[in-house]
Amino acid sequence: MTGSEAKADQHRYLRVAREALLWKLDGLADYDARRPLTPTGTNLLGLVKHLAGCEVGYFGETFGRPFDEPLPWLADDAEINADMWATADESREVIIGLYRRACEHSDATIDALDLDSVGRVPHWPEDRSRVTLQRVLVHMIAETNRHAGHADIVRELIDGAAGLRQDRDNMAPGDQTWWEDYRDRLERVAREAGQR
Secondary structure: OOHHHHHHHHHHHHHHHHHHHHHOOOOOOHHHHHOOOOOOOOOHHHHHHHHHHHHHHHHOHHHOOOOOOOOHHHOOOOOOOHHHOOOOOOOHHHHHHHHHHHHHHHHHHHHHOOOOOEEEOOOOOHHHOEEEHHHHHHHHHHHHHHHHHHHHHHHHHHHOOOOOOOOOOOOOOOOHHHHHHHHHHHHHHHHHHHOO
């Protein structure tokens, strides 16, 4: 595989993960898009906001390609975890629009640079801060998929919707009854194992 083929392949994986993340917001009421469903407050719109900042930082600042919009939640004096939730004034459209623009900015960086182009991640330890575009691509594929997985679980907790994409959910075939029976079976097995 040539360098350009490898870059195109990695870029495709990143785009698929981005699409999977955004799909998790489709059809939800505003409350459900923001609703914290874990003890640490994980919520769908916050995951998108967080990843917008990651895109801007890793593909922008790292390679000297600044993003032209301020992200106040990333400032040194910002509230802790401000990137993990949307304020009441930050609409879903605003956050999704920002994410799309951040991704476009990242895509321009990916298109403009070679995989071995060097940048510097300022918030990483000095001995690891010098990185290549390939390393950042791999990092962001992992980061985006990790948070898309969080989004899978949060969305399933909201309304039962699960799967990779709307056109291909990548789930085992089965109707609601099958899934309920399957879950009940797993619960029985867990209880049995826990009593040993």
